[in-house]
Amino acid sequence: MNLILNWLGTLPGAAGQGLVWGLMAIGLYITYKILDVADLTVDGSICTGAAVCAVMVTNGVNIWIAMFCALVAGMLAGLVTGWLHTIFGIPAILAGILTQLMLWSVNLLIMSGRANVAITRLKYGDKVLITSAASDIYRTIVILAVFVTLTIAVLYWFFGTEFGSTLRATGNNLEMSRAQGINTNFAKVFGLALSNGIVALAGALLAQQQGSADINMGRGAIVIGLAAIIIGEALCPKLVTNFYLRLLCVAGGAIIYWFVFQTVVFIGLPSELLKMLSALVVACFLGVPYLKKTYFSKKKKARGGKHA
Amino acid sequence: MLEIKDIYKTFNEGTVNEKKVFEGLSLTLKEGDFVTVIGGNGAGKSTMLNIVAGAYPADDGSITIDGVDVTKLPEHKRAKYIGRVFQDPRMGTATDMWVEENMAIADRRGMRRGLRWSITNKDRERYKEALAQLDLGLEDRLSTKMGLLSGGQRQAVTLLMATMKKPKLLLLDEHTAALDPKTAAKVLEITDKLINENNLTALMVTHNMRDAIAHGNRLIMMNAGKIIIDVSGEEKKKLTVESLLAAFSKASGAEFASDRALLS
Numbered sequence A: 001m002n003l004i005l006n007w008l009g010t011l012p013g014a015a016g017q018g019l020v021w022g023l024m025a026i027g028l029y030i031t032y033k034i035l036d037v038a039d040l041t042v043d044g045s046i047c048t049g050a051a052v053c054a055v056m057v058t059n060g061v062n063i064w065i066a067m068f069c070a071l072v073a074g075m076l077a078g079l080v081t082g083w084l085h086t087i088f089g090i091p092a093i094l095a096g097i098l099t100q101l102m103l104w105s106v107n108l109l110i111m112s113g114r115a116n117v118a119i120t121r122l123k124y125g126d127k128v129l130i131t132s133a134a135s136d137i138y139r140t141i142v143i144l145a146v147f148v149t150l151t152i153a154v155l156y157w158f159f160g161t162e163f164g165s166t167l168r169a170t171g172n173n174l175e176m177s178r179a180q181g182i183n184t185n186f187a188k189v190f191g192l193a194l195s196n197g198i199v200a201l202a203g204a205l206l207a208q209q210q211g212s213a214d215i216n217m218g219r220g221a222i223v224i225g226l227a228a229i230i231i232g233e234a235l236c237p238k239l240v241t242n243f244y245l246r247l248l249c250v251a252g253g254a255i256i257y258w259f260v261f262q263t264v265v266f267i268g269l270p271s272e273l274l275k276m277l278s279a280l281v282v283a284c285f286l287g288v289p290y291l292k293k294t295y296f297s298k299k300k301k302a303r304g305g306k307h308a
Numbered sequence B: 001m002l003e004i005k006d007i008y009k010t011f012n013e014g015t016v017n018e019k020k021v022f023e024g025l026s027l028t029l030k031e032g033d034f035v036t037v038i039g040g041n042g043a044g045k046s047t048m049l050n051i052v053a054g055a056y057p058a059d060d061g062s063i064t065i066d067g068v069d070v071t072k073l074p075e076h077k078r079a080k081y082i083g084r085v086f087q088d089p090r091m092g093t094a095t096d097m098w099v100e101e102n103m104a105i106a107d108r109r110g111m112r113r114g115l116r117w118s119i120t121n122k123d124r125e126r127y128k129e130a131l132a133q134l135d136l137g138l139e140d141r142l143s144t145k146m147g148l149l150s151g152g153q154r155q156a157v158t159l160l161m162a163t164m165k166k167p168k169l170l171l172l173d174e175h176t177a178a179l180d181p182k183t184a185a186k187v188l189e190i191t192d193k194l195i196n197e198n199n200l201t202a203l204m205v206t207h208n209m210r211d212a213i214a215h216g217n218r219l220i221m222m223n224a225g226k227i228i229i230d231v232s233g234e235e236k237k238k239l240t241v242e243s244l245l246a247a248f249s250k251a252s253g254a255e256f257a258s259d260r261a262l263l264s
C-alpha cells in the first residue's frame, strides 16, 4: 500500500517534467514531422535556452525578459543550422551536428566557463516562474500547461496561414513547392529557427524547474523529443488529422514518457541505463514500421511471382 | 512570349559521365502557341523544360518570358510566370495536404504569402467550382488528402493548380504518361479545355505521336539536343504518324528510337 502511495507521489513531478519536454517535443515536431528533417541542433539549443535564462536571472534580469532572450537565442541557433544547410548545401543532419558542437562552446561562454549555473531557490525563488520545490508542483503544472496550450494555439494559427502552409508544403514536396513559387530555402530556415526557439524556451523552463542550467542537460534531448512524438502518434488515432489535437498528443506522449521513466526509476533500475533504454525504445518504434513494410512487400512479391 | 536563346547545357562536365545535351538550342513561342514536343529517349525534352522553369541553370544562353529576362531568376521566382505539370503524379502536389490546401497554395503562385488565413469560405467555393469543371466528382472531396486520389485525379488537379492563377506559360512534361489510356485521354481533354479557355501559351511533351499531332497548333521534334522538325498551322494538320517518322529518318539519318509505344 505504502509502495503504491509512494509511486503515486512521483507522478505530479513526472507530469511537470513531461510538460516541459512536451513543449520541447512540439518544437521538434516542426522540423521532424513538418519539414521532414532530423534536426540535431536541439541538443544544443535546449541548453542555450537554459543557460541564457539562468545567467540573466542570476544577474537580476526580469524572468520574462530572460525567457524571451532564451527564445531568441534558440532561434538564432536554428538560423545557423538553416544557413549551413541552405546556403552551404550541408546535409541537414550534419548541419545540425555542427551547430550543436558550436553551441557547446557558446553555452560555456554564456555561463562564463562554468558547467553549471544554479538558480538557488532561497535567492531567486520569488523571481522565477516555476521552481523545483515539491510544494510548488501544482502551480508548476498549471503554468507549464498554459505554456503548452498557448504554443499549440500559436502554431495552429501559424500553420493555417498562407506563409505557414509554405512550410508544410516544403516539407511535403520540394519540387511542387518551388513550382508553386515557394522559396523553399527560406521556409526551411524559418522552420528551423521557429523550432529551436520553442526548444530553447523549453530549456529556459527546464532550468527553472531543475533549479539550474547545466552544460550537459541537452545530451540526448532529441531522443526524448522523438520518443514523445512517437508515443504521441501511437496515442493519436490515424483519423485525427486535426493539427492541434496532434500537437496535444505529442505533449501527452512526453508526459507518458516521464511517467514510464519515473516508474522505471521507482522500480529500481539503475539510472545509468535510462538513456540506453530511451534510445532502444525509440530505435524500436522507428524500426518496426520499416520492418513491417519490407516484410509485407516481400510477401506480396512472392505471391505475384507465383501468379506469373 | 517565350524565347529560348542559344542554350548550352552539359551535365557532369569534366567527368567520365559528361553529357552534352544542348549546344546552342533556340526556340521562340508566340503568344497563344500550343506546341507539342516529341523526340526519342534522351533527346533533351525534359531538360529543355527544366531549364525554362529554372530547375537547374543553363551553362549559357538566355530565357525570356513575355519580355522579361528570367535567365538569372531562381525557380521559385520564375514560378510567377510558369505553370507546371510533371510526369510523375506524385511530383505535382503535396500528398499529405488536403486537396483544398494544395489549391490554396497554387492560388497564391507568384504572390506574397503573408499571415492571412490560407483558405476562406469564398476561396472554397471557387475551388469547388473549378473542381466541378473536371467532372471527376472531386468537388466534394476538398478535405481529402491529395495522396488518396488516383494518379489521373491528381494529374487533373495538378493541371487545375497550374492554370488557376493564369500562367504566361504552361509546361507539361509527359503528364499523361503514367496513366492508363482512358484516363490519359480524359486528362488530355481537360488539358485542351483549360488551354483553350484561358488562351494559354503551352509546351507539351508527349511520347505519343498521335497525341502530338492531334493537339496544339505547332509540333516540334527533338533529337540529340536539336530541334529537327518544326511544323505549324495548316502543314501540321496534314501530318500523319507515317509522314512524321519518314521526316524523322530524313532529318536525323536514323530510325526513330524510343523505348515506348510510339504508335499506340
Ligand SMILES: Nc1ncnc2c1ncn2[C@@H]1O[C@H](COP(=O)(O)OP(=O)(O)OP(=O)(O)O)[C@@H](O)[C@H]1O
Pocket (backbone or CB within 6 Å): B011, B012, B019, B021, B039, B040, B041, B042, B043, B044, B045, B046, B047, B048
Ligand atoms: N540531372 C542530370 N544529370 C545528368 N544527366 C542528365 C540529367 N538530366 C538529364 N540528363 C541526361 O541528359 C540527356 C537528356 O535527358 P532528358 O531527360 O532531357 O531527355 P528526354 O528527352 O526528356 O527523354 P525521355 O523521353 O526519356 O524523357 C539524357 O542523356 C540524360 O541522361
Ligand SMILES: [Mg+2]
Pocket (backbone or CB within 6 Å): B045, B046, B047, B173
Ligand atoms: Mg523526359
